[in-house]
Amino acid sequence: MYGFEALTFxxxxxxxxAIVRGYHSGLLTAADYNNLCQCETLDDIKMHLxxxxxxxxxxxxxxxxxxxxxxxxxxxxxVDEYKHMLTQATEPLSTFLEYITYxxxxxxxxxxxxxxxxxxxxxxxxxxxxxxxxxxxxxTLAVAQNMRELYRxxxxxxxxxxxxxECITSEDLDDxxxxxxxxTLYKAYLEDFYRFxxxxxxxxxxxxxxxxxxxxxxxxxxxxxxxxxxxxTRDDRRKLYSNFGLLYPYGHEELAxxxxxxxxxxxxxxxxxxxxxxxxxxxxxxxxLDKAFYEEEVKRLCLAFEQQFHYGVFFAYMRLREQEIRxxxxxxxxxxxxxxxxxxxxVVFIF
Amino acid sequence: xxxxxxxxxxxLVQISPYTFAAIGIALxxxxxxxxxxxxxxxTGSSLxxxxxxxxxxxxKNLISVIFCEAVAIYGxxxxxxxxxxxxxxxxxxxxxxESLRAGYAIFASGIIVGFANLVCGLCVGIIGSSCALSxxxxxxxxxxxxxxxxxxxxxxxxxxxxxxxMSAQATWPSGA
Numbered sequence: 001m002y003g004f005e006a007l008t009f010x011x012x013x014x015x016x017x018a019i020v021r022g023y024h025s026g027l028l029t030a031a032d033y034n035n036l037c038q039c040e041t042l043d044d045i046k047m048h049l050x051x052x053x054x055x056x057x058x059x060x061x062x063x064x065x066x067x068x069x070x071x072x073x074x075x076x077x078x079v080d081e082y083k084h085m086l087t088q089a090t091e092p093l094s095t096f097l098e099y100i101t102y103x104x105x106x107x108x109x110x111x112x113x114x115x116x117x118x119x120x121x122x123x124x125x126x127x128x129x130x131x132x133x134x135x136x137x138x139x140t141l142a143v144a145q146n147m148r149e150l151y152r153x154x155x156x157x158x159x160x161x162x163x164x165x166e167c168i169t170s171e172d173l174d175d176x177x178x179x180x181x182x183x184t185l186y187k188a189y190l191e192d193f194y195r196f197x198x199x200x201x202x203x204x205x206x207x208x209x210x211x212x213x214x215x216x217x218x219x220x221x222x223x224x225x226x227x228x229x230x231x232x233t234r235d236d237r238r239k240l241y242s243n244f245g246l247l248y249p250y251g252h253e254e255l256a257x258x259x260x261x262x263x264x265x266x267x268x269x270x271x272x273x274x275x276x277x278x279x280x281x282x283x284x285x286x287x288x289l290d291k292a293f294y295e296e297e298v299k300r301l302c303l304a305f306e307q308q309f310h311y312g313v314f315f316a317y318m319r320l321r322e323q324e325i326r327x328x329x330x331x332x333x334x335x336x337x338x339x340x341x342x343x344x345x346x347v348v349f350i351f
Numbered sequence: 352x353x354x355x356x357x358x359x360x361x362x363l364v365q366i367s368p369y370t371f372a373a374i375g376i377a378l379x380x381x382x383x384x385x386x387x388x389x390x391x392x393x394t395g396s397s398l399x400x401x402x403x404x405x406x407x408x409x410x411k412n413l414i415s416v417i418f419c420e421a422v423a424i425y426g427x428x429x430x431x432x433x434x435x436x437x438x439x440x441x442x443x444x445x446x447x448x449e450s451l452r453a454g455y456a457i458f459a460s461g462i463i464v465g466f467a468n469l470v471c472g473l474c475v476g477i478i479g480s481s482c483a484l485s486x487x488x489x490x491x492x493x494x495x496x497x498x499x500x501x502x503x504x505x506x507x508x509x510x511x512x513x514x515x516x517m518s519a520q521a522t523w524p525s526g527a
Contacts, residue, residue, distance in 0.1 A: 006477045007389075010396045018400025018484060025404060025488050308481055 002202045009309040012090045017308070020317050023081055024305060026053040028324055029351040036331050037343045045070065045332060053077070067332040074328055078321045079131045085314070092200060096311050098159065099193050100318050104133025105160055106189060109141060110182045113150070116142045117174070135159075147181065163188035176231070183223060183240040190216050190242045200311065207304050207312035209244075211319075214300055216245035217274070218293050224255045224264055225289075246271055294348045298323055302350065320350055367445065368454020369437070372521075375461025376433045379514070382465030383426020383472070390419035390476025397480035405487035412486060414497065415479025418504045422472040425511045429464045432515060433457050438523045449524040456521035460514040467510020474503040 009017075028036075032052060039045045042065040046058050049070075057073040086097050108129040115125040122142045129138070137154050144150040151164050163185045190212060197208035220241045227237055238256040242248070247255065254267035265281075268274045277292045297319070304316035327347045334343040394415045402409045436457055440450050482496040 006393070006480075007473065010393045010480060014393065014396030014480065015400040018397045018487075019403060021484055022401060022404030022487060308484065 002206070005202050005309040013093055013309075013311070016085055016088055016093065017313060020085065020313050021305070024313070024317050024320070027320060027350050028052060028327075030349045033327065033331075033347055033349060036328075037340070037347070039331075039335055042067065042070070042332060042336055045328075045335060049328075067329060067336050070332050071325060071329045074325045075131060078318070078325065081321075082132060082318065093311060093314070095196070096200070096204075097314060099196060100315055101132045102159060102189050102193075103186065104130040105135060105158065106133070106163075106182060106185045108133040108138060109155070109160070109185075110178055112138065112141045113144070114175070114178055117178070147177075160185065160189075163192065180232075180236070180240070183219070186219065187240055187242045190219075191244065194242075194244050203307055203310035204312055207307065207310055208315065211300060211304065211312065211315060213245040214297060216242040217247045217251075218297070220245070220247055220252060220255055221264065221268065221274075221289075221293075224258050225261060228258065228260055246273065291346055291348065294323060294326075298348050298350055323348060324350065364446070364451065368450050371454040372433070372437050372457035375458035376430050376437070377461070378465040379433060379461035380426045380430040380465075383429075383468035384423045386469035386472025387419050387423035387426075388472075389469075390422065390472035390474075390479070391416055393473075393476035394419065394479035394483065398483040401483045401487040407490070408483060408486045408493075411493055412479070412483045415475065415482055415500060418475045418500055419472050419479070421504060422468045422475070422507045425507050426464060426468050429460070429511055429514050429518075433460060433518050436518055436521050440523050444524045447524050449522070453521040453523045456517055460517040460521070463517065464510050464514035467514075468507045471504060471507035471510070474506065475500055478503055 032048070035048050036045055039048060043063055046061065046065055049055065049058055054074060054077060057077050058070065061069055061073065082097070082101075086094060089097055111129060112122070112125050115128075116122070122139055125142075126139060135158050137157065140154050141150065144153055147164075151161075155161055155164060165188075194209065194212050194216075197212065198205050200208075223237065223240050234256045238252060241252045241255070251267060251271065255264065258264045258267060265278050268278050273296075277289075277296055280292050281288050301316040301319050304312040330346045331343055334340055394412075398409065398412050398415075436453075440447075444450055478496065478500045482493065482500065485496060486493040
């Protein structure tokens with residue numbers, strides 16, 4: 001019953017919620033980002049980061065550092081925290097935590113399949129996979145020739161199996177089909193996650209519905225913009241949109257027929273929450289759209305921490321940490337390539 | 352004793368007043384301790400988790416646990432007071448109106464104290480959990496949230512006061 005979670009939530013989830021809030025307080029602040037943006041070299045970045053929570057992860061790295069090393073160690077910290085929480089969680093929190101990583105699993109699957117298509121070495125690809133999305137038989141993905149084999153050989157044993165029913169075809173895997181496969185899988189995953197949260201009920205359902213709806217709408221806009229000018233038909237495009245969210249169903253109908261960015265903007269400006277995002281961009285510009293979406297997402301994720309006794313804080317923490325890693329990667333790249341003037345283009349402050 | 356047409360009311364007045372009094376005493380201690388325990392686990396689980404990142408909060412936030420414990424102590428005190436009010440009456444006077452009144456007064460006193468302490472313990476426990484989490488992030492919030500807890504723990508006191516007043520006028524008929 002919504003409103004009475006406080007009576008029973010702490011039996012199973014109280015300890016972990018307190019732990020995730022402790023992790024949340026360790027996220028980098030605006031002052032930290034200002035310090036990092038003023039660094040001249042990657043070693044300066046390492047020195048600044050050693051004063052934060054990342055200290056123990058970076059201190060043993062030899063110079064010269066690479067940006068990929070920094071990102072890798074920061075991701076390792078996230079994975080350690082996630083595993084710590086997952087081992088202590090009981091049902092249904094453990095299922096909820098696992099759901100958070102299915103998105104990464106999908107990305108890893110697509111990465112390996114695309115890499116194999118372009119004849120890359122499997123070991124090299126495995127190193128590039130996101131550690132949160134690893135599963136046991138991931139290396140055998142390189143063997144599959146088409147989607148049916150992919151499913152039958154590898155994916156039927158993974159948690160992604162139920163998402164494949166919509167996209168099993170006998171077509172060979174090529175770039176276009178792989179992107180369609182990625183988006184179809186992600187659509188099925190989002191809908192499944194949404195249903196699971198609705199089943200949990202209470203504050204979790206309400207907060208997660210809002211966060212997942214924003215995610216679904218953002219993906220719909222990105223799919224529309226990226227498929228302008230490609231050979232993806234309107235019907236195919238509409239099939240990739242999730243069936244929940246603010247834009248469902250009328251916004252999706254308008255987005256499906258858009259042919260350029262200004263039409264997308266016109267379709268989105270009818271929805272007040274997204275109107276504020278699109279008014280920040282001047283006409284014809286779409287590079288800042290990603291940053292505007294990230295800012296809106298971070299704002300909503302921070303609001304999830306305002307309420308106690310629900311699972312949304314776990315999802316919000318993982319996403320905020322991923323945003324922080326993206327920020328660190330951008331700052332490191334700008335510093336490494338000596339383009340510090342562009343550093344503030346893509347850093348989203350969390351605190 | 353007025354016999355009414357309903358068979359339920361006839362059945363209820365046939366129950367011995369000792370039964371009502373004993374159940375009242377049991378409720379006063381049992382349900383109060385339920386409230387206190389519930390509140391303590393709600394506070395305790397959050398406090399332990401939050402203290403991992405911020406160990407300084409542990410000693411101050413034990414106050415929340417102490418407030419919950421106080422609720423159980425109220426229940427014990429009232430139960431002891433109530434049991435001293437339980438006297439024997441000669442069996443000829445067992446179902447006199449006076450004796451029924453005494454039995455019901457002790458029963459009501461037990462319910463009042465028990466349930467007031469149950470919700471008070473819950474209230475203090477939930478606030479204590481939020482207090483621990485906010486103190487871990489910003490230590491200036493602790494004293495302000497403590498004020499809310501103090502108001503919450505006053506609820507148990509209200510129950511104890513009314514319960515004691517109720518039971519004070521529980522006089523059994525004297526044996527003669």
